Amino acid sequence: MPEVFISELMRSLKSGKFTFTGELEPEKTTNLTRYVEAAKKIKDYVVACNVTDNPQSFAYISSLVASYIIQRDSGLETIYQITCRDRNRIAIFSDLLGAGALGIKNVLALTGDHTTLGDTPQAKPVFDLDSVQLIKMVRRIVDEGVDMNGRPIESPPKFFIGAGANPNANPIEPELIKFEKKVNAGADFFQTQVVFDIEKAKSFLKETSKYNVPVIIGIFPLKSYGVADYFDKNVPGVKVPKDLMDALAKASEISDKNLRRLKYDEINLNYFSSFIKELKKTTSAAGCHIMSVGYEEIIPPLVEASR
C-alpha cells in the first residue's frame, strides 16, 4: 500500500531530505499580520513552522487560532504546539478535534513550562497529562479514531505527531529514557531544544538513531549581542559558545547601524551554516529547527548557505 502523507513535513522527513522548520511566537495581540508576513518570507526555505502555545507561560493568543490563520494566509504549513499546562484532557481533546476541522496537519505535544515562570503566575497549573501521555492520546485519536476512553470519533483527524527532546539535559540518561517512552507512545518526529554545542547534538543523535524516528535539531540564531547575552544568562543548560559570544560582542561596538546589522548576520551565517553542514555530513539529524523568533530574515540566507 502506498504511504499516505498526512502533511508536507511528513513527506519531507519520510523522503530523507534534510528538513528545515521555523518558529513563530505570536504574542498578546489579535493582529497576526506580521506573523503571516514572516511566514511568507520563510516559506520557500522551511517545510513547516511551529506556532508556540503560550511560551514560558506568558498569556498570548491561542496557538490553535494562530496556527490556523498563519497556515491559511501564508500558505506555509504550521506545526501546532499544544501543551498540558493550561488545559485538562477534555479541553485538549476538544482542541485537537478543532485543529483537525481547521486543517492543521502537524502537532507538537509538549508538557509546557510551569505557570509560575510566566506573566500570570497566579494561574492554576493544570498538567492533567504529561507530554508522554499526550502523545499517546493523539496517537490513539489518529490511529484508532477514538478518545481516551475508546469512544469512537466521527471523522477523526489525521496528525503528524511531534515531540520535544533536550540534548543538553544533564544528567542525560533520564532524558534518553523519556525519548524512548515518547517513541513508544507514538511520536512521529522530534524537535529538540536549542543546541549550540555540536558535540552534544552528535552524541544525542548517536544515542537516539536506533529508534529510527526523525530528530530535528533546534538552533537559535542570535540577532544581536543583547539577545545572546540574555539567552546565555537566562536559558539554563544552554551556553552560547565563547567564540560566538566574543564575535557578537565585538560586532556590537560597530557604531553604524547598517554595518553592525551586516556583521551580526555574517557571524550568524558563518557559525550556523557550518553547524548545519556538520550535522548533515556527520550525523543522522533529519533536519534543523531554526528558532529565529523576531529574526526570520536570517532563515533564507542561512538555508542557502547550508546547502
Next chain:
Amino acid sequence: MIITEQKSFEEILRMLEPFNRIFIIGCGECSTVVQTGGEEQVKRMAERLRSVGKEVVGAVVVETPCDARILRRDTRNLKDAIESSDAILCMTCGAGVQDIVEHLKKPSIPALDTKFLGIIEHIGEFYERCRACGECILYETGGICPIVRCPKGMLNGPCGGMYEGKCEVGGYKRDCAWILIYNRLKELGMLDIYRAYRPPRDNSRLNVQPREVIWVKT
C-alpha cells in the same frame, strides 16, 4: 504530620473583630509538635488577646480535635464556658476547625493556615511529602512522590525544565523529583520500573470532593 503556620496576629484580630468573648482550642497532636497550637501557644494567644481588650473565657488543648469522639470528651466539662463565648479561636488544622464547628456549634475562627502533609526535619524545618492523592504509587518511584515533589506532577520522567538535576520552579534550587527517582531506582537496580509507561491518573477517583472513607461491614 499536618504542618500548620500561625496567621499574623493582625489577621486573627480582623477575623475576631465582631466577637468579644473568645474561647481558645488548641491541638495536642500535630499543632503541638509543630508548635503552632500546643499549650504554650494557646497560653500566649490568650495573653495577647487579653492585652488588646478581648475577654478570653476559657482555653483548652484538645488531645485530637479532628477526632469527634476526643473533641466531645475533652470539652464536656467546659460546656458552660464554651456556651458563654461569642466565638472559638481554633489553633488547629482545617480539619480541626471544621470538627469544632460541627460539634460545638459556635462561630469558629482559624488561627492557623494548614500548609501540607509533611515531615519534620527539625522544628522550624518542614517538608511536604504527601498530597493525600488517594492513589499511592510510591512503590514504583523508589519511595519518592512525583505528585508532591514535581510541580507538574509528571508521571513519565523529568520535563524540559530540569537543569543539572534541579527544577525550573523556584529558580533551580530544589531537586528535580524525577532525577531523585531515577537515581534511587538505579541504585536499587529497578530501572525497569522507571522505563515503564505510566498512564494518566484517574481523577474520577481522586477529585470527587469531599473524599470519604467508610468501612463496609462484611
